[in-house]
Amino acid sequence: MHKVVRQSTVLFAVAAGLGVAGVANATNGYFSHGYGTTSKGLAGAGVALSQDSLAAATNPAGMVTLGDRIDLGAALFSPRRSYSVSGMGAPDFFPDPDDLAASGFPLATGSVDSRSDYFLVPHFGWNRMLDDQSSIGISVYGNGGMNTDYPNDMFGGTFYGGAAGVDLMQLFIAPTYSRKINDTASWGVTPIIAYQRFKATGLGGFGVVEDGYDSSWGYGVRLGVQGEVAPGVRLGASYQSKIFAEEFSKYDNLFAEQGDFDIPANVTVGLAWDVSPSSTLFFDIQHIWYSDVKSIGNPMLPALGICLNTGNQCLGDDNGPGFGWKDMTIYKLGYQWQTSPDMTWRVGYSYGKQPIRDSEVLLNILAPGIIEHHLTAGFTRQMGPRNELNFAAMYAPTKKVSGENPLFPMQDIELKMYQFDLELSYAWKF
Known part of the structure; x- marks a missing residue:
């Protein structure tokens, strides 16, 4: 037992060091489309059948089915984001930065x-x-994924405060206990420790003072069950509570509730069906309650418009403006098949209607989490009895969302994004 404790302590430290290296996965809002290389090859499906030790991020009940193993990997993630402004604006009309309220809030026209x-x-x-x-x-x-970096320009930057953008990182450290109910079913529990880091720049036009990085810790729990209900048919379900986080005190004049930025609750249910001795079909449904976190779900108007026009600062109030995100429901379909004892192949597709209303495009220039479709593929190559190589690729085609500039209706704003992701991991079984 002491050996297990010592080993887990060392691995915990290594894992935490890896995690803080950086995170950016804005695919389903700002949640990743999947966790673990095998699941990502299936468009994030896998709540009913776990295949690597990142399973706790989807369903902790599956960990007891995996045996002793370590998975270590990394993804190269590339989100391509831009916005464009059309209609009246610079150079046709350019406001006095010291009197934005009198002019509304027009943006410079063009694409960035x-x-x-x-x-x-x-x-x-x-x-x-x-x-x-x-x-x-x-x-x-x-x-x-709320990681944007728009350059300064001759008009003073996107929001008249120089180069504009935000950088959000969320790291989850998830210890798990899993136990079999019987030969075909199991349950699991994962206390979640979350670390968040955030920085905003270039928001002077909204009265937000740039103050560098801030961080916070949060805590929650994920619960899951998994089991075979008929020969070759497995069902699974998991629920993650809202993760209650400390406020970003440096940004108490940006996020609602004085800098509060909790992580929304989510639930996933699904099945895995062995359609043949060598192939399995996966189908998951996930729901994320973005609207339950005020800093994410509150609409920008009317609060922000009233505050700008009166000169008062209402960002950060208890019911202050947010990004106006709706809840998301994501449907994930995956298929995997073996061509030999050493090779397993995967493909997947997921769809979730993006969470940003067309009335909320202005602030979401900073956080354009608008992707809806994901196409994925991957494989596992057994490298002997105790090792395996896993690979997954994802492409998210271009999505656009357009709407009026709510603070200057003579303009239209269009958000645009596409993405790709390549992930490689290695597993040691012991």
């Missing part, structure tokens, strides 16, 4: 691309069987 197009996203998982009925493990993974 966000810089910082590539992110390296590491992950780590470890699972250890305590006996043939139970296991402990730890998974380290991340969310992110």
